[in-house]
Amino acid sequence: AQTVTQSQPEMSVQEAETVTLSCTYDTSENNYYLFWYKQPPSRQMILVIRQEAYKQQNATENRFSVNFQKAAKSFSLKISDSQLGDTAMYFCAFYSNYQLIWGAGTKLIIKP
Amino acid sequence: SQTIHQWPATLVQPVGSPLSLECTVEGTSNPNLYWYRQAAGRGLQLLFYSVGIGQISSEVPQNLSASRPQDRQFILSSKKLLLSDSGFYLCAWSGPAYGYTFGSGTRLTVV
Numbered sequence: 001a002q003t004v005t006q007s008q009p010e011m012s013v014q015e016a017e018t019v020t021l022s023c024t025y026d027t028s029e030n031n032y033y034l035f036w037y038k039q040p041p042s043r044q045m046i047l048v049i050r051q052e053a054y055k056q057q058n059a060t061e062n063r064f065s066v067n068f069q070k071a072a073k074s075f076s077l078k079i080s081d082s083q084l085g086d087t088a089m090y091f092c093a094f095y096s097n098y099q100l101i102w103g104a105g106t107k108l109i110i111k112p
Numbered sequence: 113s114q115t116i117h118q119w120p121a122t123l124v125q126p127v128g129s130p131l132s133l134e135c136t137v138e139g140t141s142n143p144n145l146y147w148y149r150q151a152a153g154r155g156l157q158l159l160f161y162s163v164g165i166g167q168i169s170s171e172v173p174q175n176l177s178a179s180r181p182q183d184r185q186f187i188l189s190s191k192k193l194l195l196s197d198s199g200f201y202l203c204a205w206s207g208p209a210y211g212y213t214f215g216s217g218t219r220l221t222v223v
Binding site: 033035037043044045046047050089091093095098099100102103104105107 | 161
């Protein structure tokens with residue numbers, strides 16, 4: 001069965017610092033997609049970044065970047081120059097065959 | 113551009129009453145549609161997904177059902193709500209290159 005594990009239930013950093021959220025997954029598939037979603041207190045689910053498994057280059061979106069290690073089945077999210085608005089739950093997700101498998105989430109708190 | 117609408121935003125219903133949550137998508141055709149439930153502080157649990165009109169797959173046996181009467185309409189229903197049906201419900205549509213796009217959610221409280 002495919003699983004997604006986020007080992008950090010909660011993290012907090014000072015504003016402007018860099019923080020890395022970890023995510024590992026287990027699958028026998030070769031073609032799949034990986035995502036990081038952000039859920040602020042409004043509970044709106046917002047796509048932060050996505051990675052296609054066939055691409056070796058790590059995805060980046062402004063201050064957000066990933067470290068995708070396919071052999072290790074690892075997909076961490078790095079947030080640079082963190083801002084107060086980054087405070088949210090962050091979910092890692094794996095997509096294959098119409099199924100999106102979710103991690104349990106990491107609560108990220110950015111302190112002023 | 114594609115948009116997704118979900119309503120109502122909040123709902124308080126008595127135990128034993130029926131439920132109907134609606135979700136519609138604009139700007140795309142034949143989307144894959146999903147209903148998720150999220151317990152407080154937890155991840156998302158897939159309830160139903162649909163790859164076409166009238167095609168519903170259920171992931172979790174429960175008191176709920178889903179229907180897709182039109183290509184871009186997805187409805188979550190219950191004939192008789194239970195206290196355990198309380199939660200936050202999210203509708204989503206997907207194209208794999210774009211990930212999932214979520215509605216704004218419905219907070220359901222069964223009293």
